[in-house]
Amino acid sequence: MSLLQVRNLDKTFGQNYALSGVSLTIEAGEIHALVGENGAGKSTFIKLITGVYQPDGGDIFWQGEKVGIKNPRNARDLGISVIHQDRHLVPYFTGLENLYLGADYPKRKLWLGIRWDIMREEAEKLKVQLGIEVPLEKQAQDMSPTERTLLEILRAVRVGCKLLFLDEPTASLTDLETEILFRLLFRLKSQGTAIIYVSHRLDEVFRLAERITVLRNGQLAGTVIKDDVNKDSLIKLMAGREILSSDVKKEAEVNAEPFVLEVKGLRTVDKRVKEATFSLRKGEIVGIFGLAGAGRTELLEAIYGIRPNCRGEIRIKGKVLSKPSPAVSLQEGIVLIPEDRRGQALIMDMSIRENITLPVLKNYTARGIIAHTKELRDTEDCITELKIKANGAGQAVQALSGGNQQKVVFARALMSRPGLFLCDEPTQGVDVMTRSEIHRLLRNQAEQGGAVVYVSSDLEEMLEVAHRLVIMHDGETITEFAAKGLTQESVLQCCYYPRKESEPSIEGEG
Ligand SMILES: Nc1ncnc2c1ncn2[C@@H]1O[C@H](COP(=O)(O)OP(=O)(O)OP(=O)(O)O)[C@@H](O)[C@H]1O
Numbered sequence: 001m002s003l004l005q006v007r008n009l010d011k012t013f014g015q016n017y018a019l020s021g022v023s024l025t026i027e028a029g030e031i032h033a034l035v036g037e038n039g040a041g042k043s044t045f046i047k048l049i050t051g052v053y054q055p056d057g058g059d060i061f062w063q064g065e066k067v068g069i070k071n072p073r074n075a076r077d078l079g080i081s082v083i084h085q086d087r088h089l090v091p092y093f094t095g096l097e098n099l100y101l102g103a104d105y106p107k108r109k110l111w112l113g114i115r116w117d118i119m120r121e122e123a124e125k126l127k128v129q130l131g132i133e134v135p136l137e138k139q140a141q142d143m144s145p146t147e148r149t150l151l152e153i154l155r156a157v158r159v160g161c162k163l164l165f166l167d168e169p170t171a172s173l174t175d176l177e178t179e180i181l182f183r184l185l186f187r188l189k190s191q192g193t194a195i196i197y198v199s200h201r202l203d204e205v206f207r208l209a210e211r212i213t214v215l216r217n218g219q220l221a222g223t224v225i226k227d228d229v230n231k232d233s234l235i236k237l238m239a240g241r242e243i244l245s246s247d248v249k250k251e252a253e254v255n256a257e258p259f260v261l262e263v264k265g266l267r268t269v270d271k272r273v274k275e276a277t278f279s280l281r282k283g284e285i286v287g288i289f290g291l292a293g294a295g296r297t298e299l300l301e302a303i304y305g306i307r308p309n310c311r312g313e314i315r316i317k318g319k320v321l322s323k324p325s326p327a328v329s330l331q332e333g334i335v336l337i338p339e340d341r342r343g344q345a346l347i348m349d350m351s352i353r354e355n356i357t358l359p360v361l362k363n364y365t366a367r368g369i370i371a372h373t374k375e376l377r378d379t380e381d382c383i384t385e386l387k388i389k390a391n392g393a394g395q396a397v398q399a400l401s402g403g404n405q406q407k408v409v410f411a412r413a414l415m416s417r418p419g420l421f422l423c424d425e426p427t428q429g430v431d432v433m434t435r436s437e438i439h440r441l442l443r444n445q446a447e448q449g450g451a452v453v454y455v456s457s458d459l460e461e462m463l464e465v466a467h468r469l470v471i472m473h474d475g476e477t478i479t480e481f482a483a484k485g486l487t488q489e490s491v492l493q494c495c496y497y498p499r500k501e502s503e504p505s506i507e508g509e510g
Pocket residue numbers: 013017018036037038039040041042043044045389390398399400401402403404429431
């Protein structure tokens with residue numbers, strides 16, 4: 001008897017099918033990958049099995065019995081849990097408090113005091129059972145992304161999870177942290193838990209899963225045994241056609257080109273960046289790499305002007321930016337593609353058109369009147385060029401799949417014709433095809449006279465896309481490498497055993 005059996009599952013939104021006739025079985029103790037292009041229906045599938053949405057057709061059998069999963073609590077009671085990308089923890093609760101969130105706290109008999117000792121003891125036992133370390137006294141907001149993921153898994157196991165969905169769990173994890181997570185997943189598997197692993201990172205899929213289910217346009221393209229396929233055939237199954245590998249990076253001949261960005265001795269007020277020095281010439285893509293907490297995101301934010309700095313200098317095309325701010329950045333042709341696209345980049349209940357043209361609305365406005373036809377035409381061009389899967393320019397961004405939301409962020413960035421792109425994990429949650437599309441787009445920007453700073457926790461991707469790599473450690477830029485011929489090992493060696501090459505001079509305080 002299968003743990004989960006799904007027959008002919010359908011889900012529509014308005015006139016459109018998000019899932020149509022999907023059938024699938026999951027066995028206890030198997031790691032099963034679920035893959036597909038952006039908008040293929042993976043999240044919709046998770047939401048149907050975890051009771052967030054109700055299906056419009058089809059049947060779900062749980063341990064042989066037909067069930068209706070009415071809501072997330074109902075799913076959890078059956079033993080189905082999900083670990084989302086945007087984690088479901090209360091930031092200012094401790095690990096222990098989060099572990100028992102929504103559960104009945106053990107209480108003392110005669111008065112209502114909570115038995116923290118019992119909770120702590122139970123949590124410690126669970127940690128030993130799973131072989132993991134989670135700092136339960138720390139508040140969730142002070143935990144690293146891995147600690148938060150492990151805490152959520154601990155919580156799922158505590159409530160008797162038999163089937164665990166993981167949705168892009170390694171998106172913000174470093175290689176070492178990913179290893180810790182994988183070790184835990186193999187342990188859960190050996191204890192009989194089934195795992196449905198949703199990811200665009202095919203290396204991970206091949207490492208973890210025994211079977212892989214591919215969704216395409218809301219339909220089942222097939223369930224395959226891992227050993228029967230390779231990356232190319234899997235990509236072909238996802239896309240329904242042969243995919244040519246992305247065009248190869250040309251080495252940038254930029255030594256004689258002018259500087260687009262020069263950062264010298266930069267320090268932020270909160271000291272998340274302590275001392276950053278690097279520069280970037282026209283035509284270059286420079287990757288910033290480092291372990292979690294190295295200060296990569298914070299460096300981009302400081303350059304863009306949303307994280308105040310107290311020391312050092314930023315020059316754009318030779319001109320000192322005395323007071324960096326988003327408004328100044330817009331003026332100077334700098335755009336930031338932030339890591340948190342929902343929180344920072346998009347207005348979720350506005351349409352694709354409104355989101356894309358918002359920063360450049362003045363280009364469509366004459367005497368207070370907006371030229372809607374031109375605005376719409378340009379938006380539609382963007383939708384076509386970036387292959388955004390949507391019903392039209394008027395569709396609300398929140399109804400798009402995660403990867404398609406990311407494309408909207410890019411489309412908006414392109415609209416302002418920037419000279420400098422600051423990209424923070426720009427391909428997070430994006431499918432293999434779109435990923436090479438985004439790389440191609442950035443290369444074009446660089447070749448046409450722009451420059452790109454690229455932050456990603458995926459080192460392989462960095463070596464693929466960047467011409468040069470600047471390594472950060474503990475808020476400091478410690479060294480840099482030309483990407484040509486560089487191996488992952490030498491970069492990681494430098495990150496784990498950092499040695500600063502020189503002490504750059506610090507110019508000016510202010
Ligand atoms: N609430 C909603 N309203 C309208 N359409 C929706 C809604 N949720 C999902 N869709 C549509 O359903 C389709 C499947 O989306 P889903 O989010 O399941 O894709 P996905 O495979 O998870 O994509 P990604 O890899 O980008 O996260 C998409 O076309 C999406 O626009």
